[in-house]
Amino acid sequence: MMAESRTEEVISTSDPTVEVIEEIQPDGTVLRKKKTTRTITKRVLSTSTKESETSGTSSTSTITSTGSSSSSSSSSSSSEVLISSESFKDITSGETKETAKETTKEAAKETKETKETMETKEKEDATKSESKRAFKYKVFGEGDSQAHPFYRFLARFPLKSLPAQHQRPSPIKPVLYAYAPGWKVNRPKETTPEANETSEEKKEEPAPTTGSFDVDSLKWMAYLKFNNIDYDIRPAFEPNMSPSGKLPFLALSDGSFVTEDGFEDFVQMNGSPDAKLDINEAAEAFAFTALAESKIHAALIYTLWFEEAHFKNTTxxxxFGHHVPVLKTILAYQEKSSIVHSMLLTRTQIDRELIFEEAASAIDSIATLLGDSDYFFGKDAPSSLDAIVFAYLHVILTLPKVRSADDSGRSSELARIVRKHSNLFEYSQKMWRKYFSA
Structure with a gap:
């Protein structure tokens, strides 16, 4: 009796190779199929046994299979069989079949999604076309819309793009948008009736806007003039028109803007340098700048916003005078509330006597530093410290006088402190005449 047993042992499996096959469907869609092939090395063992009652011996033979052919040997041995990708089609493993099924499912899913997307787009286009037709029928009625009287009427006024009739020319020189002019503005000279008869033939141009009632605006006006930078002034009263949300700002001919943080760099690049300060003078100028912008500034803010006479009649x-009365009052009190909040960030309370004592001490120190010189540190040209000190002195000294029974001279106290120092008063007048007076 012959008994035969056959066993297969997988020795190794190579990495699968994926091949994408694209098939164009009749509806125009593309069906993508993935073909996965791999090489499997197997060991095939086949054993035949002959049983006998008399001899109990057995012989074994190993068959090496390559496709359908076979061979035998007398000795018991094993051989390795390499199955190629072509023969693998007939011996497909369960894993490969599952991969093929998943690939088919993914391809079918993609095809379904593509069809749904196209159907959705077609529905949207149809809805738009239907709405256009409905509007067209509603306005012109059914039939040929071009024959409708209303359509022929509208056809007489076709939409055309015309060039601008007037374009604002680009500025030739920088334009400074700032609070302007100052507290006091020179009025035009009075003329006689005889002179008015010839005024139509020869009209005088209005005097240029000079100065400012705002310290920051006047400071940068002076600094630009000190460095021989020519510019025009445009009165502005809305801080939000500035890119930084604060006035002043400089508009250049190339369309760019210079705000407060960039003024010094702009001056150093485009202007003639002002007075050169050594290291010690620069450090001292920095200290006095901080003194003016803290102590004198606090006294000026108190005078403008907390002295009721100045707040109502001047500030x-x-x-906010360019607004209607109601809005002017609302905005003024909002700004006052903001100033109170900012002042309380650096002091525990707003004490008038302490504020003015500190301002008087700062003004005394500045007067001592100036001495009898035309400019600070005895220079032949003004520096940035001159621009800052001049701005504060001029705004304080030109502040309009307020006549009020309840004021008792409180609103002009800061100006009286400055006038005690004749060198500061003369310094302010001299700087105004030289750089600002027309």
Whole structure:
């Protein structure tokens, strides 16, 4: 009796190779199929046994299979069979079949999604076309819309793009948008009736806007003039028109803007340098700048916003006078509330006597530093410290006088402190005449 047993042992499996096959369907869609092939090395063992009652011996033979052919040997041995990708089609493993099924499912899913997307787009286009037709029928009625009287009427006014009739020319020189002019503005000279008869033939151009009632605006006006930078002034009263949300700012001919943080760099690149300060003078100028912008500034802010006489008659009308009365009052009190908040960030309370004592001490120190010189540190040209000190002195000294029974001279106290120092008063007048007076 012959008994035969056959066993297969997988020795190794190579990495699968994926091949994408694209098939164009009749509806125009593309069906993508993935073909995965791999090489499997197997060991095939086949053993035949002959049983006998008399001899109990057995012989074994190993068959090496390559496709359908076979061979035998007398000795018991094993051989390795390499199955190629072609023969693998007939001996497909369960894993490969599952991969093929998943690939088919993914391809079918992609095809379904593509069809759904195209159907959705077609529905949207149809809805738009239907809405256009409905509007067209509603306005012109059914039939040929071009024959409708209303359509023929509209056809007489076709839409055309015309060039601008007037374009604002680009500025030739920088334009400074700032609070302007100052507290006091020169009025035009009075003329006689005889002179008015010839005024139509020869009209005088209006005097240029000079100065400012705002310290920051006047400071940068002076600094630009000190460095021989020519510019025009445009009165502005809305801080939000500035890119930084604060006035002043400089508009250049190339369309760019210079705000407060960039003024010094702009001056150093485009202007003639002002007075050169050594290291010690620069450090001292920095200290006195901080002194003016903290102590004198606090006293000036208190005078403008907390002295009721100035707040109602001067400050409110200059900063917000371009608004209607109700809005002017609301905005003025909002700004006052913001100033109170900012002042309380650096002090525990707003004490008038302490504020003015500190301002008087700072003014005394600045007067001592100036001495009898034309400019600070005895220079032949003004520096940035001159621009800052001049701005504060000029705004304080030109502040309009307020006549009020309740004021008792409180609103002009800061100006009296400055006038005690004749060198500061003369310094302010001299700087104004030289750089600002027309």
């Amino acid at each position: 409110r009308s200059h900063y």
